[in-house]
Amino acid sequence: MSRISVLLPMLQSWSCHNCGGCCREHEITITELERQRIEGQGWVPADGIPADRPLLVRGAGGWRLNHRDDGACVFLDDGGLCRIHSKHGESAKPLACRMYPYAIHPAGVGLTASLRFSCPSVVQNLGTPITGARVEIESLAAEALQSKRAEVVCPDLRAGLEFDxxxxxxxxxxxxxxxxxxxxxxxxxxxxxxxxxxxxxxxxxxxxxxxxxxxxxxxxxxxxxxxFPGDAVEASQESRPQRIARMMLRQLVAQLIRHDTAETAAAGLSRRLRLLLDGVRMTVGLGVVPRSPDPNSVRVAFVERLGLAGQRRGVRFSELERGFGGGSPEIDELFHRYFHVKLQGRAFCGPAFYDYSVIDGLRSLVLMYPAVLWVARLRAAGEDRGVLQLRDVQAALAVLDHNFGYSPVLALRSSRRRVQQLAQLQQIAPLVVWYGR
Ligand code: SF4
Missing domain, CATH: 1.10.12 (Lyase 2-enoyl-coa Hydratase; Chain  A, domain 2)
Incomplete structure (x- = not known):
């Protein structure tokens, strides 16, 4: 196969710091060849794998790696390492495990790489510049595409207007x-x-x-x-976004914050009812904000390792409407890197993002700014702080980006209509200003 060239973001570093998050929060679907390879690896309980369940299970999407009751992949060891990797080397792992947190997307005859900020090391920019991993990323891209490579049509600029x-x-x-x-x-x-x-x-x-x-x-x-010749004047009460816009933003947050894992799926009807109720409370926006537990990666990387306390007390919706000093240079730098990675990786429109047009996709990306800052405010207020810290925003971004481009709920037509409606009402900019202050 000819060498595949992948466009890489320049501003991003990454290496894995073994928080174990991706091994708990993702269902890893495997190919038939990978199934045969893992079954041929001769796993026995003495290797530390659970004895009470199969290693591989068949679901609607095909074969996948099984999970333990606590949500961890059956191959995850107590030190946060993969047993397949430890025993047989990295190349013996399924492609999906080796690929994370990279995401490869088409851009005409070429390819681009984006990264998922749900990985705490990506969000904190920890590790070595990913431009140094070019050979590895191009080899992963070649393996992922195999013979399926074909030129993908560029998404429309706006609905009905072809673009290239x-x-x-x-x-x-x-x-x-x-x-x-x-x-x-x-x-x-x-x-x-x-x-x-x-x-x-x-x-x-x-x-x-x-x-x-x-x-x-x-x-x-x-x-x-x-x-906009320079920095705008301070947001005032008059520039507060309309009630409907703040409601739609909370609905978006409720969808982005939701993490469906093997563990939560096993929780059954009671959890589904609670999610439904939480969704209603987020829409209404009165009283106390429903609590949403941190995903494992955020708990390990930010709470256990960096000492972020997590939400200690109930926070009222009204508390999140005052200024939190959101626009510090370091927070702006984080968002700049995030947008750079998503833009460079074409991870906001077309096949990478529910077939959105370029304009709808860019607006969806911009909406991540107030959505992330809303959740960061919730973290800060839960710790009785009135000013955001960079870690609040990093943790919030790690939680929300998990679903950006990956949640089936966000693929629904109603989600796309919400972005269009906010644009028609000219309310995206007020949301940016209001929650960015
Ligand atoms: S989430 Fe990131 S840092 Fe944590 S185990 Fe996965 S790749 Fe490593």
């Missing part, structure tokens, strides 16, 4: 330039981006065509910069 990968690359280069402007707060950088999307949405098909796109982009950017 070349124009998308040019658009993303302009967006990245805007997001790099560290002299401006992230809140202003995102308001500029939202205005650009609004203008692009209104552009005629001719203006967005291959011939004119090169002229359109600088003209739109000049308009955007004139509209």
């Amino acid at each position: 990968w070349g124009r998308l690359t040019r658009l993303l280069a302009w967006i990245e330039r805007g997001l790099e402007q560290s002299g401006l707060s992230m809140s202003v950088r995102l308001q500029r981006l939202l205005l650009l999307l609004e203008l692009l949405e209104q552009a005629s098909a001719e203006a967005a065509s291959e011939e004119s796109f090169g002229h359109l982009l600088p003209a739109l950017y000049a308009t955007v910069e004139r509209a």
